Every structure is written in structure tokens, then in C-alpha cells.
Amino acid sequence: MKKLYLILAICLVTGALVLFTGCESTTGDAPTNVVLTAATDITVTITWTASTTTPDKYIVYFKGVGDADYANIGAVTATTYTHDPAGATGKYYVAAKYGSNEYNSDVKSTEPIASTATDLAELNASGNSGYGWVRTDGAGGRFSMTSAGNASSIDFYLTNFASGFSSTPYNIASPDLGPTDPGGVVPTGSWRVNGISDPITNPQAALPAHSNTTYFNYTALSAYPSYLGVYTTDGYYALIKVDGLNTSTGTVSAESWFQLVKGLRLIKH
Amino acid sequence: MKKLLIAVIFVAFALAVSCQAPQDVKSQLDKQSAQIQTLEKTIQDQATKIEQLKMDYQKHMIDIHKQSVGTTTSQTQPPTRVGR
Numbered sequence: 324m325k326k327l328y329l330i331l332a333i334c335l336v337t338g339a340l341v342l343f344t345g346c347e348s349t350t351g352d353a354p355t356n357v358v359l360t361a362a363t364d365i366t367v368t369i370t371w372t373a374s375t376t377t378p379d380k381y382i383v384y385f386k387g388v389g390d391a392d393y394a395n396i397g398a399v400t401a402t403t404y405t406h407d408p409a410g411a412t413g414k415y416y417v418a419a420k421y422g423s424n425e426y427n428s429d430v431k432s433t434e435p436i437a438s439t440a441t442d443l444a445e446l447n448a449s450g451n452s453g454y455g456w457v458r459t460d461g462a463g464g465r466f467s468m469t470s471a472g473n474a475s476s477i478d479f480y481l482t483n484f485a486s487g488f489s490s491t492p493y494n495i496a497s498p499d500l501g502p503t504d505p506g507g508v509v510p511t512g513s514w515r516v517n518g519i520s521d522p523i524t525n526p527q528a529a530l531p532a533h534s535n536t537t538y539f540n541y542t543a544l545s546a547y548p549s550y551l552g553v554y555t556t557d558g559y560y561a562l563i564k565v566d567g568l569n570t571s572t573g574t575v576s577a578e579s580w581f582q583l584v585k586g587l588r589l590i591k592h
Numbered sequence: 593m594k595k596l597l598i599a600v601i602f603v604a605f606a607l608a609v610s611c612q613a614p615q616d617v618k619s620q621l622d623k624q625s626a627q628i629q630t631l632e633k634t635i636q637d638q639a640t641k642i643e644q645l646k647m648d649y650q651k652h653m654i655d656i657h658k659q660s661v662g663t664t665t666s667q668t669q670p671p672t673r674v675g676r
Contacts, residue, residue, distance in 0.1 A: 484670040494670065505668040518676045535675030543670075 351376045351421035354402070354428045359415060361586035362405045364560075365529055367433055370403045371417050374426065378419035387411035388434055388591050408433070410529050412582075412591045435562065435580035435590050436461025443481045443565075445488035446506035448573025453477035453498065455515075456561060461581040463561075468501050471512030478517050478555055479563070481575060482506060482541075488573030495519050495551055495565065496541035520552035523562070530560050530588040544568070544575070552588075560588040 354371040362368040369383055383404045384393040388411060397404050398420075406415075412433040418425040436456075443465060444450030451465035455478040466473040468480050477498045483490050486505050497517040501509030518538025520531050522545070530552035531537040538554045548566035555561070560582045567576035580592050 485668050497676070500671060503671065516676065537675075539673050539675055540671070541673060 351378050351419055351424065351426050353426035354381060354417045354419050357415065357417055357428045357431045359431050359433055359584050361584055364532055364586055364588045365410070366405055366407045367415070367584065367587065368403060368405045369415050369417065369431075371428060373402050374419040376421070378421050378426075380420050382418045382420055382425065384416050384418065385413055387413035408589065410589060410591060412589045433582070433584050433587060433589060435582045435592050436463075437592060438463030438579045438581070440564075440566070440576045440578040441465060442567075442574045443577045445493060445573040446480065446482045446501075446504060446508060447486060448488040450574060452480045452482065454479055454481075454563075454577055454579070456555075456559070456579070456581040458557070458559070458583075461583045463577075463579040463581060468498070468509045471510045471514075474498065474512040474514045478515060478553055478561070479519060481577075489570055491568075491570060492543040492545060493568065493575060494541045494543050495553075495563070500540055516556045518554040520554075522546070523550040523552060526550040526562060526564065527591045530554075530562060530590050532588060533560075547575070552590075558585050559583075560586075560590065562590045562592075 352374045354374050356372040358370050360368045360370070371381070380398045380400050381402070381404075382395055383397045383399070383406065385396045385406060385408065386393040387408065390413065393414075393416070396406055404417075412435060414430050414432045414434070416430045417428045419428075438456075438461075441464075442450060443454055444452050446452045446468060451467050453466040453468045453473060453476070454463060455466060455476045456463050457476075464476075466476050468477065479495050480498055480501060481493055482496050482500075482504050483493050484496075484505055486507065496504070497519060498514035499516045501514055502511045518533065518535075519540070519542040520538055521542060523530070533554045538552070542551055544565055547568050548564050551563050551565065553561045553563060562580045564578040565575050566578075567574070569575070580590055582588065582590055
């Protein structure tokens with residue numbers, strides 16, 4: 324009988340230990356407010372708000388564009404991590420690890436925001452000549468260059484720097500050239516002073532780093548399709564694909580990828 | 593006195609009768625009035641057509657201008673390409 328009591332007592336003590344030590348180590352909560360910023364123009368800093376219960380560590384996961392699965396790219400106890408994605412863009416999340424359990428944050432992405440091809444008109448042709456991206460969601464869209472009220476929405480426009488639309492080459496130009504454009508339809512206004520790169524041979528590679536030898540006030544379109552980088556006056560990078568020249572209607576088709584992480588020139592898509 | 597009164601009445605009657613327009617004259621006047629109304633309407637119609645022609649002409653001239661602008665090969669030089 325004494326033996327039975329002893330066994331029961333041991334079982335009770337073991338159960339209590341599991342309850343108050345083992346279980347506690349697997350209880351936790353996810354980090355929140357994950358934010359991606361550019362550490363440099365090709366590396367990414369991930370920051371987050373700590374879990375309310377301190378975890379053993381935080382694990383940062385990354386899945387590049389085209390990758391099948393997320394990969395563990397680092398473990399830290401701090402609430403920030405800097406990642407060199409080697410030219411890739413992709414999705415990140417942070418897991419708070421408690422024992423063998425992980426509590427995942429929301430997913431954030433550096434993948435550029437794609438906007439489907441749309442017709443863009445030369446300044447003197449029928450249709451909108453201006454094109455710009457919404458800074459909050461990266462969506463690209465067309466705007467008229469004939470209204471100064473659109474100045475805060477336009478990042479480049481299509482022009483042949485002539486009064487008609489039949490002469491070539493067409494050019495992708497910074498909006499601030501509009502008022503002096505011989506097309507003669509752009510009013511004065513607070514037009515953005517952006518930079519346009521030379522044509523890019525590999526549209527999946529990181530865009531050229533911003534400098535006054537890599538970005539210009541305009542770039543002539545000598546071939547179709549052409550890929551060009553855009554560096555905006557407020558520090559964003561984007562890639563545009565210009566194709567489908569039609570000089571009888573004065574139009575081209577424009578497709579774009581906008582990097583929502585300010586200052587990051589990774590554009591793989 | 594009585595004779596004078598009769599004479600005056602006779603004269604007034606004669607005047608009244610003589611001043612009445614003959615029936616054929618009245619008919620002619622009615623016809624002329626109708627013709628005038630028709631002419632007035634015709635003039636209005638013509639004025640409307642002239643206005644339409646003027647508008648068509650203006651539109652045509654604008655289109656011709658646009659076409660000439662669109663097909664002109666401008667000799668304008670592009671601006672200086674600068675880094676930024």
C-alpha cells in the first residue's frame with residue numbers, strides 16, 4: 324500500500340513539473356508590425372515589434388520570387404535583422420520561437436508591384452501621355468499631361484520633342500520637361516524631377532544605382548521592347564517596359580513594376 | 593334741318609360702304625400674309641443651315657490643322673540630355 328502511495332506521489336510531482344515548467348516554455352505570441360526598409364539599395368532591414376512574452380529567439384523567413392518554400396535566413400533575439408537577398412525580391416515573415424513552437428507574424432514583401440500593359444500616347448496624340456505610381460500601393464496608371472493638377476501623380480511621360488506625333492524617336496521623359504516640350508500642351512506646374520535610365524538588358528536584375536551618370540532627364544526609345552529604370556524624386560525605383568510603337572496613332576504600350584520599399588533597387592519579378 | 597340730317601346719314605353710309613375692301617382684295621391680302629409667313633420660315637431655315645455650315649467649316653479647319661501638325665516632321669531639337 325505504501326508503495327502505491329509513493330508511486331502516486333511521484334506521478335503528481337511529475338505532472339506538476341510538466342504543467343508549470345514544460346507547458347510554460349511552449350506558450351507565446353507572434354511578433355507584430357513587421358516593416359521592410361532598405362538597409363542599402365540592395366539589402367533589406369526587417370524590423371518588428373517584440374512578442375509580449377519574450378521568446379527564445381526570433382527566426383526570419385524569406386521566400387524569393389520563384390522559390391517554392393520559405394527558408395530560414397537568420398535567428399536573432401533582437402527585433403531587427405538585415406538581409407542580403409543577392410538580387411532577389413520576395414516575401415518575409417518573422418517567427419517567435421518558444422521551445423519547439425513558432426508563432427508567425429504577417430507576411431511582408433519586396434516583390435515589385437506589377438501593372439499590366441496599357442497604351443500611352445505621345446504628347447500630341449489622342450490619349451494620356453503621363454504615367455505614374457501610387458506610393459501607397461504601387462499601382463501604375465495613366466494621366467493627362469495637359470492639367471497641372473496631375474503633376475503630383477505623374478512620374479514620366481511619352482514625347483518626341485516635336486509638335487506632332489509622327490516623328491521618331493519617341494522618348495520617356497521626366498515630367499518637369501513638359502512645360503518646355505515643343506508639343507506645347509503642358510502647363511507650368513509642380514512637375515516631378517525624375518531620372519530615366521538607359522535601356523536595361525536584364526529586366527530581372529537590380530536596377531542601376533542612382534547617380535547622375537545612370538539616370539537622365541529623358542531617354543530615347545531606339546528599340547521595342549525597351550526596359551528602362553525610373554528613379555523618382557522621392558527616392559523610389561521602378562522598371563518600365565515600353566513596346567508596341569504605333570506612329571499612326573502615336574501610341575506605345577507601357578508595363579511597369581514599382582518597388583514599394585523606398586530606396587531599394589531590387590526589381591526581380 | 594331734317595333734310596340735312598338725312599343727307600349727313602346718307603353720306604356717312606356711303607362712306608362706310610365705300611371704305612369696305614372688296615372681297616377679292618381681302619383674299620389677296622390673306623394670301624400675301626401666308627406667303628410672308630412662309631418666307632419668314634424659309635429665312636429661318638436658311639439661317640440655321642448657314643450656322644451649321646459655319647460650324648462644319650470650323651471643325652473641318654481644326655481637323656486639317658491637327659492633321660498637318662500630326663504629319664509634320666518637326667525639325668525641333670530634343671533638349672540636352674543631362675544626368676540627375
